[in-house]
Amino acid sequence: KKEIFRADYQPPNYWVRWVDLAFLVEQDHTLVSARILFKRNRAIMDNTLFLDGQHLSLQRLSIDGDEVAVDDLYLTDRGLLLHDLPDQFELRSEVKIYPAENTALEGLYQSGEFFLTQCEAEGFRRITYYPDRPDVLAPFTVTIVADKTRYPVLLSNGNRLAAGDLSHNRHYCKWVDPHPKPSYLFAMVAGDLAYIEDQFTTANNKQIQLRIFTEQRNIDACDYAMQSLKNAMRWDEERFNLVYDLDEYNIVVTDDFNMGAMENKGLNIFNSKYVLAKQNTATDQDFIHVEAVIGHEYFHNWTGNRITCRDWFQLSLKEGLTVFRDQEFTSDQQSRAVKRIEDVRHLRSAQFAEDASPMSHPVRPDSYIEINNFYTLTVYEKGAEVVRMYHTLLGETGFQKGMDLYFKRHDGTAVSCDDFRHAMADANQMDLTQFGLWYSQNGTPVVTAESEYDADEACYRLRFEQHPPDSYRGKTAWQPMHIPIKLALYDDTGRPLKLNRQSDTHIVFELTQKQQSLEIENVSGRPTPSLLQGFSAPVRLKQKLTFEDWAFLAQHDQDAFNRWDAAQQLQQNIILAKYRALQDNETHKTPKLFFDSFRQLLLNEKLDKGLVALAITLPTLQSLIVNMDAVDVAVLHRAKEQLVDEINQHLQVEILSVYHQNHTDEPYQVSARQVAQRSLKNRCLWYLVQSGNKEFYHLCHQQHKNADNYTDTITALTLLAHRQAPGYEDLLADYYNQWQEHPLMINKWLSIQATIPAEDTLDRVRQLMELPVFSLKNPNAVRAVLGAFCAGNLTRFHAPDGCGYAFLADQVLALDTINPQIAARMVSLLNDFRQFHPDLRHQMLSQIKRIHAADKLSANVFEIVDRALQ
Numbered sequence: 076k077k078e079i080f081r082a083d084y085q086p087p088n089y090w091v092r093w094v095d096l097a098f099l100v101e102q103d104h105t106l107v108s109a110r111i112l113f114k115r116n117r118a119i120m121d122n123t124l125f126l127d128g129q130h131l132s133l134q135r136l137s138i139d140g141d142e143v144a145v146d147d148l149y150l151t152d153r154g155l156l157l158h159d160l161p162d163q164f165e166l167r168s169e170v171k172i173y174p175a176e177n178t179a180l181e182g183l184y185q186s187g188e189f190f191l192t193q194c195e196a197e198g199f200r201r202i203t204y205y206p207d208r209p210d211v212l213a214p215f216t217v218t219i220v221a222d223k224t225r226y227p228v229l230l231s232n233g234n235r236l237a238a239g240d241l242s243h244n245r246h247y248c249k250w251v252d253p254h255p256k257p258s259y260l261f262a263m264v265a266g267d268l269a270y271i272e273d274q275f276t277t278a279n280n281k282q283i284q285l286r287i288f289t290e291q292r293n294i295d296a297c298d299y300a301m302q303s304l305k306n307a308m309r310w311d312e313e314r315f316n317l318v319y320d321l322d323e324y325n326i327v328v329t330d331d332f333n334m335g336a337m338e339n340k341g342l343n344i345f346n347s348k349y350v351l352a353k354q355n356t357a358t359d360q361d362f363i364h365v366e367a368v369i370g371h372e373y374f375h376n377w378t379g380n381r382i383t384c385r386d387w388f389q390l391s392l393k394e395g396l397t398v399f400r401d402q403e404f405t406s407d408q409q410s411r412a413v414k415r416i417e418d419v420r421h422l423r424s425a426q427f428a429e430d431a432s433p434m435s436h437p438v439r440p441d442s443y444i445e446i447n448n449f450y451t452l453t454v455y456e457k458g459a460e461v462v463r464m465y466h467t468l469l470g471e472t473g474f475q476k477g478m479d480l481y482f483k484r485h486d487g488t489a490v491s492c493d494d495f496r497h498a499m500a501d502a503n504q505m506d507l508t509q510f511g512l513w514y515s516q517n518g519t520p521v522v523t524a525e526s527e528y529d530a531d532e533a534c535y536r537l538r539f540e541q542h543p544p545d546s547y548r549g550k551t552a553w554q555p556m557h558i559p560i561k562l563a564l565y566d567d568t569g570r571p572l573k574l575n576r577q578s579d580t581h582i583v584f585e586l587t588q589k590q591q592s593l594e595i596e597n598v599s600g601r602p603t604p605s606l607l608q609g610f611s612a613p614v615r616l617k618q619k620l621t622f623e624d625w626a627f628l629a630q631h632d633q634d635a636f637n638r639w640d641a642a643q644q645l646q647q648n649i650i651l652a653k654y655r656a657l658q659d660n661e662t663h664k665t666p667k668l669f670f671d672s673f674r675q676l677l678l679n680e681k682l683d684k685g686l687v688a689l690a691i692t693l694p695t696l697q698s699l700i701v702n703m704d705a706v707d708v709a710v711l712h713r714a715k716e717q718l719v720d721e722i723n724q725h726l727q728v729e730i731l732s733v734y735h736q737n738h739t740d741e742p743y744q745v746s747a748r749q750v751a752q753r754s755l756k757n758r759c760l761w762y763l764v765q766s767g768n769k770e771f772y773h774l775c776h777q778q779h780k781n782a783d784n785y786t787d788t789i790t791a792l793t794l795l796a797h798r799q800a801p802g803y804e805d806l807l808a809d810y811y812n813q814w815q816e817h818p819l820m821i822n823k824w825l826s827i828q829a830t831i832p833a834e835d836t837l838d839r840v841r842q843l844m845e846l847p848v849f850s851l852k853n854p855n856a857v858r859a860v861l862g863a864f865c866a867g868n869l870t871r872f873h874a875p876d877g878c879g880y881a882f883l884a885d886q887v888l889a890l891d892t893i894n895p896q897i898a899a900r901m902v903s904l905l906n907d908f909r910q911f912h913p914d915l916r917h918q919m920l921s922q923i924k925r926i927h928a929a930d931k932l933s934a935n936v937f938e939i940v941d942r943a944l945q
């Protein structure tokens with residue numbers, strides 16, 4: 076298991092001028108013929124060439140027409156080494172592959188009755204011998220031949236050039252992609268798929284043909300995705316001036332996919348979860364995710380495909396930037412405040428945890444054993460925060476100038492994160508050298524802020540200090556980073572102060588030194604600071620604010636993010652106080668101010684209802700755990716439940732009235748207004764049901780029965796099932812009977828049950844896994860059961876006897892022989908073992924050791940457990 080280092084990067088010995096592939100698809104195997112023109116890289120005097128190739132059965136190989144005997148080749152299970160090569164040559168090869176046996180879901184594999192590919196990151200080497208690395212770009216021509224009845228649809232990248240019938244009921248399709256691309260963006264599909272189609276007219280008046288292909292049974296659930304695609308295309312033209320560059324854009328939908336979707340040039344492949352959505356089968360959140368993922372893959376066409384990564388260490392170059400772009404897309408389509416809060420909530424609970432775990436790595440990692448393990452929250456979400464910081468520092472105009480220069484300099488090439496940073500710096504004549512540390516230093520920086528008010532001088536001083544995280548393990552000494560801190564100050568009536576001569580009411584303070592102060596003059600009374608507005612940098616901010624200060628900000632902050640955050644701080648402080656009291660066998664009394672603040676938010680009709688819903692949602696256990704150590708999960712859960720009970724005791728009347736006010740019979744729409752209203756209503760229902768009062772169980776049953784949309788039915792069903800309220804088993808049984816033929820719907824049913832916070836849930840999970848609707852071969856089903864149980868049912872996963880951990884380890888070992896990528900994702904759920912009480916931690920570690928000691932582990936799982944034990 077070899078570790079690969081960023082510092083060892085070498086350009087390739089040979090470039091590829093063009094690729095011509097032919098696929099002869101049969102039911103039990105596929106023959107792949109390749110013609111590839113290689114041209115020596117003049118910068119390197121080396122006439123050997125390594126071609127990656129795995130799980131391939133080589134039939135024949137020739138160089139410039141001369142057959143090479145297979146016995147004469149230096150062939151291993153990783154590839155093929157050619158030597159004494161001329162400056163330019165044509166390689167021809169023929170390999171046989173067995174897609175129906177491929178359960179790893181990389182390379183060419185089968186889903187239902189059709190075949191499809193997944194090549195990122197290193198799947199192309201399971202299709203043919205090739206320099207499978209992202210810095211080798213070439214135009215591809217692809218011909219697919221297959222039986223016309225079984226496989227009427229034959230797709231690949233680019234534009235369709237020709238198609239026709241052949242003998243023996245076969246037909247063919249020829250595709251040409253003129254844009255040079257790395258092999259990871261290759262795709263092909265063969266099967267009996269239905270499609271919907273539409274057109275998009277670009278800003279330069281070109282008609283693009285859009286199609287979404289899916290199995291016939293799902294054809295009526297693709298319209299929202301198509302509309303989202305057109306919205307994304309228009310948005311990218313308007314906001315980034317980026318126009319689509321082929322005549323066709325095709326999307327194929329599969330139930331068997333390791334990730335969310337894949338941006339193959341002109342032929343995206345999507346996990347069905349991120350395409351299929353109808354009013355009676357998808358929640359509001361599902362619809363929003365569909366739009367976001369459709370946007371994300373579309374945006375990759377420029378940020379990822381036209382300009383790609385030089386090597387996989389630069390993954391965040393395309394992923395961080397494209398996540399930033401999809402976040403902006405959703406913000407412009409939905410509620411900007413809600414989107415920002417949801418993204419930061421996810422970052423702070425999950426990415427901060429990763430950054431404090433044994434898997435902590437910089438946005439641009441320095442080494443890996445298995446690149447698939449580095450499609451992480453750090454590369455994606457922290458990477459997007461890094462891009463957002465450029466935007467904060469440079470403003471929209473400066474940022475767009477940087478993007479323009481980036482495209483001008485690098486279109487059609489494979490580049491590095493440094494190239495992106497230099498484009499941003501040069502376009503704005505700004506020195507972003509220190510900013511580069513965001514790519515190279517791992518861990519979440521800690522920023523402390525202290526304030527001082529001098530009444531005599533009418534001067535307010537803020538003193539910032541930055542520190543490395545405790546978990547920082549870089550090889551070099553930690554250096555201070557360039558941290559943009561957006562801030563405002565409020566007077567005691569809640570009005571923002573003018574902070575400079577231009578009378579700005581908020582500014583971006585650039586913290587670049589270890590310690591740095593900011594002085595504001597002419598301040599006539601001690602103000603309340605609102606720091607890191609909009610979460611302007613991915614840091615842990617520590618400030619000494621009182622309970623009253625947080626309540627004041629929760630009521631007055633004009634920055635929606637910080638207003639929500641202030642409410643969270645209040646809730647977190649109370650839950651932690653109750654946790655400590657429980658541990659000491661004491662009782663904690665919640666101050667009245669807390670309920671007053673909660674009531675003000677709940678009843679504030681001027682606020683975006685989506686924001687109110689988030690502000691009254693208590694922090695998840697996971698988000699509390701990342702800020703704690705030696706956590707006793709059961710006690711923490713009880714502390715949170717105590718607060719829920721008290722909120723119900725003090726505010727149930729108000730909560731019920733907000734529920735009724737927002738429970739309308741308007742026909743369903745996925746509009747921002749309705750989504751916000753439903754999220755507030757359903758959060759109120761959550762509180763009501765938590766009280767255990769029969770009257771509210773009844774209300775929940777009513778909502779379940781009468782709703783015209785899936786958000787309301789599934790919320791009601793989940794609440795009843797999680798409380799195991801009377802009638803819930805019947806509702807689950809009815810659901811199963813209705814949806815058993817629909818994997819996405821059944822996955823939700825599985826997840827609801829895997830997250831019931833009851834003693835016997837693990838037994839239930841084991842039974843669910845015996846059902847015909849569950850298979851370890853299907854990643855969505857694995858995530859729906861294992862992922863939901865381990866990450867969404869913390870009290871059961873962290874059961875004191877360790878049965879949750881042993882169960883996970885058993886499943887990881889079974890999965891590793893089927894799909895190592897998914898096995899590695901699942902074993903990562905043990906990565907935060909350091910946060911827990913020693914009794915739990917030791918049991919987690921002993922399961923990690925058990926996995927580590929197993930025979931024939933994949934590199935994927937090995938890397939995760941090995942790091943955990945270092």
Ligand code: HT7
Nearest residue numbers: 195196333334336337338447450
């Ligand atoms: N760029 C895509 C990454 C991806 C992927 C990576 C490893 C294994 C399977 C995969 N499927 C898709 C998705 C994206 O970020 O857009």
Ligand code: ZN
Nearest residue numbers: 371375394397
């Ligand atoms: Zn992506």
